[in-house]
Amino acid sequence: MGTACRPGAARELTKEQIDFENGLVYLNRKGRKQTDKHRPTVKLPPTMAARFRDRPEGVLVLWRGQATEKNERLMRIARRRAGLGEDVNLYSIRHFCARWMRQSGVDPWSCAAQLGHGAGGRLTITERYATADPLYLQAPCRALENLLQAVLAPKASQSTPEAPAAYG
Template sequence: MKDQAPSDVLLSTVLTRYMHQHGADLASSDSASRGVDLWNEFFGPRATVAEVTIPRQEEFMKWLAEREYSDGYVRRMLGVGKSALNRAWKRGEITQVPFVELPPIGEAYPHYATRDQIVRLLNAEMPEHIWAYFLVRLCTACRGDAARDLQRFQIDTEAGLVHLNPAGRRQTKKYRPTVPLLPALAAHLKTAKPEAHLVHWHGAHIKSIKTTWRKLRKRALLPAWFVPKTVRHTLATWLRQRGVPAWDVSGLLGHHAGGTTDTYAKFDPTYMGPVRQALNEIIEDLGKDVPRLRALLGVTVGSPCVTLESTLSTPSLEVSGLRVVGGTGFEPVTPTMSR
């Protein structure tokens, strides 16, 4: 394709060529593919590039908003089409492309849940894969796509770490950090089916939970503003309320990327120590009122010391990269402990 007029080129052609020629190289290829699908669904298969006018773009944004997509998500989906059009123009395939005006970034997500709301969510009846999804998000404070993508090989039980960004995947602006492996998630690994993805439907990778989520939100009597990412924002809020340093919380959330030296910091036994301890305390506290979480933890929550519910005659026990210590709680396994 060379020097084509915008009125002679189908928008669907530009979008399809973008994904086939460039989409596979994108770290956020899944998001780009979803964006292409939404553009094609709204504009239709016969719309030309010239028809992507500002009024039509505004109608597109309104259409996306009516589907309950967040402002940030709408902006990302608009950006996919803009990138596809600009790429075609830069490569000389089209003589001119319309200007795609992205909506403003907007304010940070303002909501965080109460403890009662999180308890109601975790106690609500839900499919096994949705429970696994929220457990991963609760134990890592990760984003939804990172939770759905998480596979067993990304979890280093010996070092007690969860590599949210798998080897070979290029980092995006939504940085996926390496975070501590908490006992609740470690216990889930031992009891869950040995599928590659921790969040799966009969072994198949889960791409979205939107349909199930709407039913679950009503079942748990949660407000309309409560969306899955509310869990992440709530954890960040609770961690700061517990005095965890802002830098540690930022690292857990992937809001900053470490340099070359920091690559080795995660193997320090004290890596994210305040975050590890505070998250454990949060999960143990929730376990007091969430039987499924309490059973998974395998601890007597609320007792003067942390003990295993099962018979334990030895003073300490290593569990998936962590050590349960008689009256002191959890601590990371050092190389000496591993031996």
């Protein structure tokens, strides 16, 4: 949720892919060929940094202390606990994050960059060098951090977090 990455990228995420000093997450691990399902380098939300900084090396997404190969069982458990329908899957989280970012005022270009969506294979010079800008993907990172805080906040009540007002 903190990066809005694809489920496979989350499942494979290791501590070695996180640059704590510069606040970056390299979703495409070293040695993995970049594919059409682009795995971008994104900003590291503070909540993720705090949760992962002291973890041992290796895979970060664990279920009962073990790395997960498939997440279907976990989704069934989560759906049942949350009272959600069968149509909710791991990509639903990614889609929700995308909607959350847009409703939080993140511009479409930054949202697409956070999600790893290409620009039809033709990038402008500005898009090619956007990663050199120190503010690169700050808005999506801020929106996803707010989402993490809303989801992980101590539950004063049993209500779910409210989505931000519609973007418009």
